[in-house]
Amino acid sequence: MSRQGLLERLRDGVVVGDGGLIFAMERRGYMNAGVWTPEVVVEHPEAVKQLHREFLRAGSDVVQTLTFNGSQDKLNKIFGNNTFSCQQLSDAGYHIAREVAKEGDALVAGSISQCPSYIEGKGKAAVQAQTREQLKPFIKNKVDFLIAEFFFHVEEIEWAIEEALKTGIVVAATLAIGVKGDMNGIPAGECAVRMAKAGAHVVGVNCMFDPDETVKTIKAMKTALDDAGLSPFLMTQPNGFFCPGAGKYGYLSCPEFPYAMEPPRGDQV
Numbered sequence: 001m002s003r004q005g006l007l008e009r010l011r012d013g014v015v016v017g018d019g020g021l022i023f024a025m026e027r028r029g030y031m032n033a034g035v036w037t038p039e040v041v042v043e044h045p046e047a048v049k050q051l052h053r054e055f056l057r058a059g060s061d062v063v064q065t066l067t068f069n070g071s072q073d074k075l076n077k078i079f080g081n082n083t084f085s086c087q088q089l090s091d092a093g094y095h096i097a098r099e100v101a102k103e104g105d106a107l108v109a110g111s112i113s114q115c116p117s118y119i120e121g122k123g124k125a126a127v128q129a130q131t132r133e134q135l136k137p138f139i140k141n142k143v144d145f146l147i148a149e150f151f152f153h154v155e156e157i158e159w160a161i162e163e164a165l166k167t168g169i170v171v172a173a174t175l176a177i178g179v180k181g182d183m184n185g186i187p188a189g190e191c192a193v194r195m196a197k198a199g200a201h202v203v204g205v206n207c208m209f210d211p212d213e214t215v216k217t218i219k220a221m222k223t224a225l226d227d228a229g230l231s232p233f234l235m236t237q238p239n240g241f242f243c244p245g246a247g248k249y250g251y252l253s254c255p256e257f258p259y260a261m262e263p264p265r266g267d268q269v
Helices: 006-012 021-027 045-058 072-079 086-101 124-141 154-165 188-198 211-227
Strands: 062-064 107-113 145-151 170-175 202-205 233-236
Touching: 006 170, 021 045, 045 062, 045 086, 062 086, 072 086, 072 124, 086 107, 086 124, 107 124, 124 154, 145 154, 154 170, 154 188, 170 188, 170 233, 188 202, 188 211, 202 211, 211 233
Parallel strands: 062 107, 107 145, 145 170, 170 202, 202 233
Antiparallel strands: none
């Protein structure tokens, strides 16, 4: 019997992912807050492996590569002189994730994210070139599916989806937005419709906001998708922090960020 992929599993029910890798590594002393780049996969692979294993033991069906924020333009800005390469980190992240995934029946998701070139206005060709660099190791190593995550602008994630679909790999796409929408004010529902029309197999929202705001956002997305006659699978990646009243930048705008963010107490829920 062949092993089930993401879409087959989703047709059977809920698929549980892992997450919070960057924050967890920072709290364990392996990464720098504010930088949030994934060189830890090269510098401390055993620590990353242990974290993946903890998520697997907790019940995760997915082991996501710790490659968030690893575009080449981001790495160049932080380190200069190409101290680390995007492909080096993505390749290392993949192999760590695959090793742990084999300890259970978990899928490996290759993580790609937004890049500075978009904010700098360099245009679609430049942004998609950065996306291709992030994708190359995942194509070579044959990840089970891709997650385009933590994008602030629906236009950029549309470009990323377009490029990711060329790989022939299943694509999940999540925006770092709340119910009010992306950084250009495009409502969450419209963003979901645009991601689905761009071809993403799974659409949703990731970890900028706490569970309450995340539920409101995914509801708005579902309503808009239904109205448009579209039916991609849905996903959410809420954070575990209590941040009510946060602006469009979610927990990034909280005064406690990044060192004092804590899970909600019982009296705060």
